[in-house]
Amino acid sequence: MQNSGSKPxxxxxxxxxxxxxxxxxxxxxxxxKTPLRVVWSRGKKQAKSQVKFLNDxxxxxxxxxxxxxxxxxxxxxxxxxxxxxxxxxxxx
Numbered sequence: 001m002q003n004s005g006s007k008p009x010x011x012x013x014x015x016x017x018x019x020x021x022x023x024x025x026x027x028x029x030x031x032x033k034t035p036l037r038v039v040w041s042r043g044k045k046q047a048k049s050q051v052k053f054l055n056d057x058x059x060x061x062x063x064x065x066x067x068x069x070x071x072x073x074x075x076x077x078x079x080x081x082x083x084x085x086x087x088x089x090x091x092x
Contacts, residue, residue: 012074012083019088023049023066026092029062030054040067042088 025036038049047069052061074083 011077013077015075016070016072019069019071021047023063023065023067024063025060025064026052026064028054028058029059031056032067036061036092038063039091040069040088041091042069042071042086045069045071 014022015064019042019046022038026036026038028034033053033055035051035053037051047067049063049065049067052063056059057079067086073086075081076083
């Protein structure tokens with residue numbers, strides 16, 4: 001996480017952060033040739049992997065890709081903890 005500034009707003013401060021995820025591989029058994037893509041979403045933002053293919057004899061897709069999403073969190077001024085959850089989702 002990297003800080004790049006904050007703006008006061010009552011008892012809440014907004015802090016811009018950078019979230020990095022390194023997608024290494026995905027293991028999935030399939031019975032026929034199947035294209036795979038991983039999509040990481042957080043709110044309206046998305047990061048998509050390249051498409052990889054699995055088949056009956058190959059059940060591991062190697063991605064070795066790095067994703068990055070910039071976002072703003074509302075933090076409690078006193079505790080420096082997020083005021084509410086901001087969920088991320090990984091979809092295959």
